Amino acid sequence: MSLTSVWCEPDLTAQGRQVGWIRVEHSVHRSAYGTIAIPFAVFANGEGPTILLMAGSHGDEYEGQLALTRLIRSLDVSRIRGRILVLPAANLPAVVAGQRTSPLDGGNLNRSFGDHYTDTPTGQIAAFIAEELMPLCDVMLDLHSGGSSLRHLSCSYADLSCDPAIAARTFAALEAMNAPLSWAQAGIPAAPVAGRAALRKGVMHLSGEFGGGGALNAADLNVAERCIYRLLDHLGILEMAAEWRAEIATRFVFNTQAHFTYAPGEGVFEPLAAPGDVVEKGQAAGWIHRPERPEDAPVALHFASDGIVAVTRAMGRCLPGDCLFHLLEETPRAAVLAGIKALK
Numbered sequence: 001m002s003l004t005s006v007w008c009e010p011d012l013t014a015q016g017r018q019v020g021w022i023r024v025e026h027s028v029h030r031s032a033y034g035t036i037a038i039p040f041a042v043f044a045n046g047e048g049p050t051i052l053l054m055a056g057s058h059g060d061e062y063e064g065q066l067a068l069t070r071l072i073r074s075l076d077v078s079r080i081r082g083r084i085l086v087l088p089a090a091n092l093p094a095v096v097a098g099q100r101t102s103p104l105d106g107g108n109l110n111r112s113f114g115d116h117y118t119d120t121p122t123g124q125i126a127a128f129i130a131e132e133l134m135p136l137c138d139v140m141l142d143l144h145s146g147g148s149s150l151r152h153l154s155c156s157y158a159d160l161s162c163d164p165a166i167a168a169r170t171f172a173a174l175e176a177m178n179a180p181l182s183w184a185q186a187g188i189p190a191a192p193v194a195g196r197a198a199l200r201k202g203v204m205h206l207s208g209e210f211g212g213g214g215a216l217n218a219a220d221l222n223v224a225e226r227c228i229y230r231l232l233d234h235l236g237i238l239e240m241a242a243e244w245r246a247e248i249a250t251r252f253v254f255n256t257q258a259h260f261t262y263a264p265g266e267g268v269f270e271p272l273a274a275p276g277d278v279v280e281k282g283q284a285a286g287w288i289h290r291p292e293r294p295e296d297a298p299v300a301l302h303f304a305s306d307g308i309v310a311v312t313r314a315m316g317r318c319l320p321g322d323c324l325f326h327l328l329e330e331t332p333r334a335a336v337l338a339g340i341k342a343l344k
């Protein structure tokens with residue numbers, strides 16, 4: 001039998017609780033037969049759906065990593081129906097470094113799910129998730145935040161797919177998560193993100209952005225946990241605790257390319273709006289200053305669309321092309337449902 005460069009120690013067919021490792025071969029000077037040991041938990045109990053819960057695709061996004069770490073330590077497998085696969089630190093080298101990308105190969109795991117996988121550690125992790133884990137799953141939930149460079153209002157997210165029946169089921173799951181902002185996008189993502197691989201394999205793809213700015217925020221962690229446990233309840237896998245039952249008001253949102261503001265030049269970014277502000281097209285958004293050229297006039301920035309400020313840049317210095325703001329635009333629930341009915 002030939003050996004593989006990535007393998008999973010927990011038995012994916014076994015019942016019960018297992019916490020172990022996915023090993024990625026990593027042969028380097030100080031460890032010729034070394035491996036990257038990615039933590040992986042499997043909870044299985046009888047008949048029911050399978051869900052993949054994933055965090056740490058980006059190493060500097062902490063709320064999801066903590067929510068899943070707590071879940072692994074606290075979940076009683078006898079209470080579930082079905083199977084929960086948990087990857088709390090999916091791109092482990094990035095997680096340990098506290099960086100968006102892997103220090104081993106510069107790889108961005110959530111841009112590694114393209115038509116071909118690279119032979120780098122990050123590419124091999126993506127290949128294992130997409131080709132070995134996703135085919136076992138009915139649903140995946142991938143937890144993100146704004147990372148070091150962005151602050152992100154907490155929101156749940158769903159790729160609705162192009163199929164009306166799948167889109168309707170996905171929207172029902174998104175609504176059940178009951179985050180303060182429920183962000184739905186029709187179609188299949190064009191970028192090589194996990195959602196594209198999931199939809200191509202017929203797996204319902206849910207995600208979310210929970211905080212950012214390079215730090216852990218307790219309120220955003222709470223929203224992430226609320227989304228996880230409400231989704232597990234909705235799927236019939238685990239009855240949620242009383243603390244997650246109360247419904248909160250949610251706003252349904254979408255985005256287009258016009259909802260982004262990018263830096264036109266290098267300098268110091270001065271925002272004139274904060275996460276949660278509601279802004280209008282043409283409204284002053286901020287300034288780019290050049291302290292290194294104090295006689296240069298600052299460059300004025302304006303929003304190109306109406307929307308809710310969902311993202312602001314968390315770093316002062318910017319280079320041309322950096323994202324400074326990202327808006328999400330509110331839309332009625334009925335409009336989302338009408339869009340799903342119109343899918344062909």
Ligand SMILES: [Zn+2]
Pocket residue numbers: 057058061110143144145147
């Ligand atoms: Zn992320």
